[in-house]
Amino acid sequence: MSDLVRIVYVSRSTFTPMPAERGIEPNVARILSQSRLNNARRGLVGALYFGDGCFFQCLEGRAQDVDRLYAALQRDPRHTDLKVLDRQPIDRTSFAAWSMKYVPLDAPMQALLQRQGLATFDPYRFDATTVATVLDMLRTGGDAAPEPAVASAPTQDAGTAARAFRLAAAALAVALAALAVAVLT
Numbered sequence: 001m002s003d004l005v006r007i008v009y010v011s012r013s014t015f016t017p018m019p020a021e022r023g024i025e026p027n028v029a030r031i032l033s034q035s036r037l038n039n040a041r042r043g044l045v046g047a048l049y050f051g052d053g054c055f056f057q058c059l060e061g062r063a064q065d066v067d068r069l070y071a072a073l074q075r076d077p078r079h080t081d082l083k084v085l086d087r088q089p090i091d092r093t094s095f096a097a098w099s100m101k102y103v104p105l106d107a108p109m110q111a112l113l114q115r116q117g118l119a120t121f122d123p124y125r126f127d128a129t130t131v132a133t134v135l136d137m138l139r140t141g142g143d144a145a146p147e148p149a150v151a152s153a154p155t156q157d158a159g160t161a162a163r164a165f166r167l168a169a170a171a172l173a174v175a176l177a178a179l180a181v182a183v184l185t
């Protein structure tokens with residue numbers, strides 16, 4: 001029998017989110033980088049949505065790994081009021097290609113909220129059908145942070161490497177010039 005489970009929970013950010021039109025929220029980007037590194041190591045997959053200061057996250061993997069992560073999530077000061085909306089055994093993961101997919105869902109989420117009569121993204125009020133609908137939207141939606149979140153550190157490293165290369169090239173040029181002077185005099 002499969003030991004895989006899916007858990008869906010919601011929470012409220014403790015940080016004040018940056019306005020959505022300015023792109024991916026920096027705190028969320030950091031959470032994504034950390035999640036992608038850790039989840040890939042632990043064989044966990046899933047998806048994350050963030051709207052109006054609320055997280056909606058789906059985690060899939062071996063029960064003990066998912067439960068261990070959920071215990072860590074409960075201690076994470078970046079969010080509060082965690083509430084599990086769904087937890088069930090699964091035969092296979094549905095986000096297999098994603099250590100943590102990030103989907104903004106702007107238009108489809110607005111349409112869903114309108115149908116639900118909700119003015120803002122308030123996942124605490126979602127019923128089982130709405131949870132399933134949001135999960136489907138996350139499965140089919142495109143990832144909005146394929147690399148920026150994960151690549152922010154490597155980008156800096158690349159800049160540092162380029163500077164180091166230029167310095168080394170300059171040092172070599174000086175050394176060659178000194179050698180030429182020494183040979184010719």
Ligand SMILES: Cc1cc2nc3c(=O)[nH]c(=O)nc-3n(C[C@H](O)[C@H](O)[C@H](O)COP(=O)(O)O)c2cc1C
Nearest residue numbers: 031034035038039055057069072073076078079100
């Ligand atoms: C909304 C939210 C979602 C998170 N999702 C994950 C996740 O999918 N995987 C993960 O390893 N950490 C996730 N974290 C971070 C964990 O709470 C915790 O800080 C992290 O697992 C500790 O990692 P470390 O062992 O590398 O210090 C999330 C945090 C928040 C606030």
